[in-house]
Amino acid sequence: MNISLMGRKDLQFVTGENGLQMDVENRRLLGSMTDGGSLLRTVDPGLNKRLDEVDFHRWMTDFSAFFSLLEIAKVLSQSCLHFIVFDTEASHDILKVWDGPTESDMLLKEWSGSSLPDDIYSTFNSITLQFDTDFFISKSGFSIQFSTSTATMCNDPGVPQNGTRSGDSREPGDTVTFQCDPGYQLQGTAKIMCVQVDNRFFWQPDPPTCTAACGGNLTGPAGVILSPNYPQPYPHGKECDWRIKVSPDYVIALIFKSFHMEPSYDFLHIYEGEDSNSPLIGSFQGSQSPERIESSGNSLFLAFRSDASVSMAGFAIDYKEKPREACFDPGNIMNGTRIGLDFKLSSTVTYHCDPGYQLANVATITCIIGEDGKPVWNRALPSCNGNVNHRFN
Numbered sequence: 001m002n003i004s005l006m007g008r009k010d011l012q013f014v015t016g017e018n019g020l021q022m023d024v025e026n027r028r029l030l031g032s033m034t035d036g037g038s039l040l041r042t043v044d045p046g047l048n049k050r051l052d053e054v055d056f057h058r059w060m061t062d063f064s065a066f067f068s069l070l071e072i073a074k075v076l077s078q079s080c081l082h083f084i085v086f087d088t089e090a091s092h093d094i095l096k097v098w099d100g101p102t103e104s105d106m107l108l109k110e111w112s113g114s115s116l117p118d119d120i121y122s123t124f125n126s127i128t129l130q131f132d133t134d135f136f137i138s139k140s141g142f143s144i145q146f147s148t149s150t151a152t153m154c155n156d157p158g159v160p161q162n163g164t165r166s167g168d169s170r171e172p173g174d175t176v177t178f179q180c181d182p183g184y185q186l187q188g189t190a191k192i193m194c195v196q197v198d199n200r201f202f203w204q205p206d207p208p209t210c211t212a213a214c215g216g217n218l219t220g221p222a223g224v225i226l227s228p229n230y231p232q233p234y235p236h237g238k239e240c241d242w243r244i245k246v247s248p249d250y251v252i253a254l255i256f257k258s259f260h261m262e263p264s265y266d267f268l269h270i271y272e273g274e275d276s277n278s279p280l281i282g283s284f285q286g287s288q289s290p291e292r293i294e295s296s297g298n299s300l301f302l303a304f305r306s307d308a309s310v311s312m313a314g315f316a317i318d319y320k321e322k323p324r325e326a327c328f329d330p331g332n333i334m335n336g337t338r339i340g341l342d343f344k345l346s347s348t349v350t351y352h353c354d355p356g357y358q359l360a361n362v363a364t365i366t367c368i369i370g371e372d373g374k375p376v377w378n379r380a381l382p383s384c385n386g387n388v389n390h391r392f393n
């Protein structure tokens with residue numbers, strides 16, 4: 001099926017309740033189109049006056065493969081597709097969008113599942129949508145708005161999820177750079193340039209994405225470990241290994257920020273050492289993780305294992321190093337200051353409150369050997385309370 005929408009500037013294509021389907025006998029496309037967003041109607045070539053817009057020959061030819069193609073051609077210069085609704089059977093009912101005709105081989109992107117895609121732009125004067133569905137399970141489908149304009153500069157390259165962008169200029173020759181949030185890895189190139197070729201304006205190379213990778217080697221003094229795809233559910237059947245190694249004479253603390261795994265089937269195993277032959281500290285699953293784990297040596301090995309079904313959001317874990325014979329930096333308190341920068345065993349740190357605030361609890365903490373044989377502060381931090389017997393003049 002091929003629907004050429006000549007010169008239309010705003011048009012929505014909405015699949016029917018049972019997805020996009022074709023009825024050969026009645027020569028009817030089960031799906032609907034809307035003009036301007038309000039009027040939904042089924043494209044029925046037998047009744048519809050827009051017969052000339054539907055290339056029946058292609059439609060019928062391709063029907064045997066249960067294949068549909070919507071081609072929007074002859075727009076001014078570039079098109080923008082804006083998704084209003086998107087819900088298809090993940091991995092089986094797939095929407096593909098090409099820059100130009102399919103023969104151009106320039107696949108912009110493909111989607112399936114239930115996340116709403118971001119806007120997507122063509123750089124040619126046509127854009128092609130192809131929707132492939134299998135014979136099973138139909139979701140509500142998609143609704144897409146499209147608009148066209150004459151390009152004079154590159155499109156907004158967007159900001160990657162879990163990342164940031166520096167630079168706003170989009171003229172030919174301009175560059176913008178991207179950076180990922182801690183724990184995410186840049187897929188692609190950090191710096192891209194706006195390029196003009198004839199009437200086409202496009203970024204080269206394509207803007208990068210930021211993804212939570214499956215495993216890695218971490219050597220910095222601090223960092224973040226995220227389950228693959230975090231905060232989206234982790235993939236099935238994954239084995240991801242992380243090695244953390246900090247300076248000699250330092251130990252590692254893991255601080256669990258979030259932890260959601262399928263109980264009894266998906267695990268995070270943590271080993272005291274460089275690989276899985278080292279002693280196991282613990283195997284964690286479900287939503288029960290320790291608040292914090294501290295190593296005895298300067299390396300930890302984390303092994304994530306997911307089985308073939310059911311996935312959850314996974315985990316976000318901060319790690320940081322500290323000298324072996326010392327407590328962690330205890331931090332500052334609100335409305336107060338501290339004296340003492342030495343966190344070694346038997347060192348003390350003392351807190352003072354700002355004027356107008358009164359100290360609650362004991363002002364001085366001491367680094368001692370805790371019950372687990374590791375250095376720990378002997379008591380909780382004090383706090384500074386405001387408006388205690390405070391008189392307004």
Ligand SMILES: [Ca+2]
Binds near residue numbers: 262266306308309311
């Ligand atoms: Ca699972």
